[in-house]
Structure formats: C-alpha cells, structure tokens
Amino acid sequence: MEIAGVLFLAAGYGRRDEPLTLIRPKALLPFGDTSVLGMLARQIHSVCPRRIRINASRCPEALLNEITVIWQEEMCEVYFEERPLGASATLARHADLMDTGTWMIVNTDMIIEDFNALGLLEHHRKTGSTWTALTGNFPPDGNYSPLLIDEDMIFGCSGEQMTHYWGVSLMEPTVPATAARIQASGGMFSELASSISADSGTLTACMGDGRWLDMGRIDMLRRNILSGGSYIHPTACISSDVSLSGLWNIGKGCILGSGTFLRDSVMLDGSSLETGTLEKSILPWFCSSQDGEFV
DSSP: OSEEEEEEEOOOGGGGTTTTGGSSSSGGGGTTTHHHHHHHHHHGGGOBBBBEEEESSSSSHHHHHTTTTOGGGEEEEEEOOOSSHHHHHHHHHHTTGGGGGGGEEEEEEEEEEOOOOHHHHHHHHHHOEEEEEEEOOSSSOOOOOEEOOOOOOSSSSSEEEEEEEEEEEEEEEEEHHHHHHHTSSSTTHHHHHHHHHTTTTEEEEOOOOOOEEEEOHHHHHHHHTTOOOOHHHHOOOEEOOOOEEEEEEEOOEEEETTOOHHHHHHHHTTTEEEEEESOEEOOOOOOOEEEEEEO
C-alpha cells in the first residue's frame, strides 16, 4: 500500500507554547530520542508516501532536515508561508499538487501513541471515503471543540456523538480542489466539510486507539514530552557528579555543570544548567540557568 504524499502542517505561530516557540516551531519540540515531527514521520513511514511536503513560517531548513532523516531528500520539500494561512487555505494552495491521489494531512502539534497509520489507510480504502478523519476520545485535560458524527461515523452534515479530532486526515483530490473552488479559509471542519458533504462526498471518522498528547499547550507540555521516556542526546556534556531523578529529556549540546540536580525536567537543545537545581521545568532552547534562574 502507498499514497501519493503527506502534507505536514507546521506553519502555525505556536502562541500556546510561547515563549518556547519564539525560537523554534513546536514541531521541533523533543519526544524521546527524536522530535514531535520526527516521531510522526516514523509512524507515517509505513504508508509509503511518494512525496513529502511541509509548510513552514519559521525555521524551514530545520524542519526539512528533520523529515529527511526518514525520507530521501529528493522526496521532500518545504512550502514557506510568510504568515500562516489556516488549514483550509493551505489545502487550496496545494490543490494542484494533491491532484495525484490520496494524501495524508498531519498536524504537528500532537503525539499519537501507538498510531497505526497503515490501519487508517486500510480503513480509508475499504470505506471508499472522500475524506477520512482520525478521531478518538477527548483528553482528560483541556477544552476542545468536538467533531460531531452520526451513528454511521459520518461527519460534515449532522450528528450528535462528540469525538475529538486527532490531527490526521486522508483525503482524495476532491477535497483540496473544493477548498480551492470555494476559496475556503480557516479550519477544515466548517465550510469545507459542509461543501464536500453537499457535493455527495463521503466524510468518515475512524476511531483511533492509544492516547493523544497535546504538544501545543505549555501547561501540559513538560508532562507530555516526558511521557516519551528519559533521553540524553549523545552530544550533551554532563559532569560526573550530576544527579538525575525522575524523568528527563536532555537535548543536543546541553550542559549540566558540576553538582547540579535535575528532576522531571526538559532541557531543550543548546541549554545549560550551570549551578543548582532544575525541577519540574523546561529550560528553553539555548538558555542558561543558575540556581533555577534563567540568565
């Protein structure tokens, strides 16, 4: 099984994760031994896309480098957006590109544990859907808008059952073509979904297993990063008398000075803990801390 391509949506401003995302996009936040984008790329590799595109408004080269770890460079390209267009307008901009067959559209502000991309594709092909959206149960924390579906798992027209969109869709060329025709803007599940449904398209929800983690909310970001397990990048410089406790994620080029203590914390690439303690915190990219204070 293969698909025409994958479009990663990474051009948002990332305001919910500020100040971290003032330096790098949230798609490059760490998860285990990779990044959010890197983990999604690993999971999606099974559907054998022929082409990869990522839209970006910040750090396009860094985002491109992250996906070329998984796919050959000639398959991958970045589409730069000076300002984020919104999902529907982005689809409209890519309508000609996506005229080649089935495309997977992937948000880059979440992690889906145990994401079965191949299973989603099989479901899409079996149902003959125009648009398949991966959904699941609502997370225990947060206030999210529901995607309403009916008893046949159809969305876009009517329905009373509330599900949570997990940020992944499979689309046939009709969807971006419609977005271009109606000059859709904003989110995908209002004007665009209604138009597809009115044109007799089949919009199907597929319930996912596992757990969905929001990597776009600063108040739960540390916990969700550390759910990927403890990790130390090989280039990190850690003194022999450093104390590590609980869970940790220590990024590329990080420095932990003599006698420092780190517990249940994240150190983003290039950061340093010079003295003292970092506990239940995130040390931003390329920042230094002394006794818990940023310097």
